[in-house]
Amino acid sequence: MNPPVCKVLDFGKYKYDARKRQNANKKKTKVVEVKEIKMRPSIDVHDYDTKVRNMLRFFKQGNKVKVTIRFKGREMAHKELGRELLVRVKDQLEEITKVELEPKLEGRQMIMILVPR
Numbered sequence: 001m002n003p004p005v006c007k008v009l010d011f012g013k014y015k016y017d018a019r020k021r022q023n024a025n026k027k028k029t030k031v032v033e034v035k036e037i038k039m040r041p042s043i044d045v046h047d048y049d050t051k052v053r054n055m056l057r058f059f060k061q062g063n064k065v066k067v068t069i070r071f072k073g074r075e076m077a078h079k080e081l082g083r084e085l086l087v088r089v090k091d092q093l094e095e096i097t098k099v100e101l102e103p104k105l106e107g108r109q110m111i112m113i114l115v116p117r
Contacts, residue, residue: 034064034113041069041081048085052092059096059116069110082110090114 035058037051055065067089069082086103093114101113 030062032062032064034066036066036068038068038070039085041071041075041078041085043085052089055089055093055114056096059093059114062116064100064116065097065114067112067114071108071110076108079105079110086110086112 035055037055039048039051043051055067058065067086069085071079071082075081083103090097090099090112096117097114098117099112100115101111103110103112
């Protein structure tokens with residue numbers, strides 16, 4: 001015969017320890033943020049380089065980057081300029097990133113999402 005075995009413990013202390021373990025596990029997780037870089041189709045070379053440098057910094061931190069090209073006025077007639085700019089960004093960063101969302105047009109802006117490898 002095996003009698004039932006139970007352990008007497010302080011329930012308040014048990015709940016406290018469970019919450020401490022839960023908070024410790026929560027601290028270990030890394031929340032991936034989506035950083036946004038906004039550009040125009042007629043961006044200058046130096047401004048473009050600065051934006052790419054910021055993207056590299058975001059990737060080193062482990063974040064995703066959403067690249068947005070905003071069109072104004074008659075720039076909507078030349079959407080291929082925005083697509084070329086996004087392809088240029090993708091080609092320049094292809095060894096450290098991969099494309100999660102291919103370039104697509106949403107209203108007056110074209111977006112692409114890159115994630116670190």
